[in-house]
Amino acid sequence: MSEKGAIRHKLTETIAEYMLKVKEGGGSINGMLRTGYVCDPRYRNHEVPPGHPERPERIGALLALMERYSRDELVKIEPRAAAIEEISANHDRRYIDQVRATADKPHIAFDPDTHAYSESYETALLSAGGFLSLIEHIMAGKVDNGFAMVRPPGHHAEADRAMGFCFFNNVAIGARYLRSRYELDRILIVDWDVHHGNGTQRSFYADKSVLYVSLHQYPHYPGTGDVGDVGVADGMGFTVNIPFPGGCGDDEYAAAFRRIVEPISRRFVPQFVLVSAGFDAHRRDPLSQMRLTREGFEAMTRSLVAVARDHYALEESVAGVLDELGGNDLGVELPHGGGAETVLDAVARVHKRFWKL
Numbered sequence: 478m479s480e481k482g483a484i485r486h487k488l489t490e491t492i493a494e495y496m497l498k499v500k501e502g503g504g505s506i507n508g509m510l511r512t513g514y515v516c517d518p519r520y521r522n523h524e525v526p527p528g529h530p531e532r533p534e535r536i537g538a539l540l541a542l543m544e545r546y547s548r549d550e551l552v553k554i555e556p557r558a559a560a561i562e563e564i565s566a567n568h569d570r571r572y573i574d575q576v577r578a579t580a581d582k583p584h585i586a587f588d589p590d591t592h593a594y595s596e597s598y599e600t601a602l603l604s605a606g607g608f609l610s611l612i613e614h615i616m617a618g619k620v621d622n623g624f625a626m627v628r629p630p631g632h633h634a635e636a637d638r639a640m641g642f643c644f645f646n647n648v649a650i651g652a653r654y655l656r657s658r659y660e661l662d663r664i665l666i667v668d669w670d671v672h673h674g675n676g677t678q679r680s681f682y683a684d685k686s687v688l689y690v691s692l693h694q695y696p697h698y699p700g701t702g703d704v705g706d707v708g709v710a711d712g713m714g715f716t717v718n719i720p721f722p723g724g725c726g727d728d729e730y731a732a733a734f735r736r737i738v739e740p741i742s743r744r745f746v747p748q749f750v751l752v753s754a755g756f757d758a759h760r761r762d763p764l765s766q767m768r769l770t771r772e773g774f775e776a777m778t779r780s781l782v783a784v785a786r787d788h789y790a791l792e793e794s795v796a797g798v799l800d801e802l803g804g805n806d807l808g809v810e811l812p813h814g815g816g817a818e819t820v821l822d823a824v825a826r827v828h829k830r831f832w833k834l
């Protein structure tokens with residue numbers, strides 16, 4: 478377990494897309510859930526300029542972690558490259574061609590943060606595709622949930638624009654895939670990366686089938702994610718921004734989950750939960766002023782696992798009671814909030830007209 482803590486300190490930008498399928502029976506009920514993960518040495522092939530915070534070494538650290546880390550029911554899943562059709566469900570063809578044109582070129586900068594080298598395009602396809610592989614395994618019932626340790630990251634990428642280290646929006650492509658291939662109607666995306674996921678928000682801003690909930694430092698890069706940004710048209714109320722001031726930590730995030738994320742998510746009744754799980758709100762991450770610890774990330778994960786499993790049936794409830802009776806603490810009780818109450822009051826005020834809060 479200490480390795481897991483150690484690795485989080487090394488992470489500085491979104492690389493993880495964590496997913497939890499709502500259980501519809503199957504899988505182990507009394508034992509641990511089967512977790513699939515994608516982690517492949519080819520994710521190192523996307524190079525960056527010297528000193529760039531989103532480095533190939535992060536994958537090396539995760540590969541080393543996964544050599545050491547063991548848990549029952551952990552399944553390694555081979556990533557595949559995403560097809561152009563799958564990418565184009567979320568990105569303009571012309572933009573995809575622009576990224577494709579960087580293949581085998583020595584270096585092309587999209588903005589001061591976002592650089593493509595000769596293998597970046599191919600790696601970006603493998604990044605989105607790794608996420609899709611995981612979704613396929615979950616939907617086929619081979620695993621219950623999963624963790625994609627992929628790069629380049631995705632949540633800043635817009636339909637027609639690379640930015641903030643991101644080329645293709647992995648989580649948005651995943652949500653589109655769940656909509657089209659599996660015909661799901663309600664997908665929850667929780668984005669706890671310290672930066673606002675402007676690309677993801679834009680993709681589903683008018684779409685009520687995808688509920689986007691972001692907790693982020695504000696104001697901070699990329700400048701979006703105001704509390705008043707709630708979606709438009711059919712999507713009104715299906716974008717929820719929790720813009721925290723710098724300095725927030727476990728207590729504030731726990732309060733946000735208790736007051737906003739959990740109640741809204743439960744009323745939405747998601748069929749699939751996707752997480753943009755950047756670890757840059759960690760207190761030792763230099764890219765932000767947030768103070769989350771390993772326990773904070775664990776509490777958020779526990780809360781979302783509970784949301785994902787929430788409405789499935791009696792057998793699970795009985796199993797939960799049996800677990801508790803056996804002293805197996807799976808509780809989702811979260812500690813009380815600190816100085817971010819005013820932000821949460823504002824979020825609750827804004828979203829009260831959409832959700833019972």
Ligand SMILES: [Zn+2]
Nearest residue numbers: 491670672755
């Ligand atoms: Zn970030």
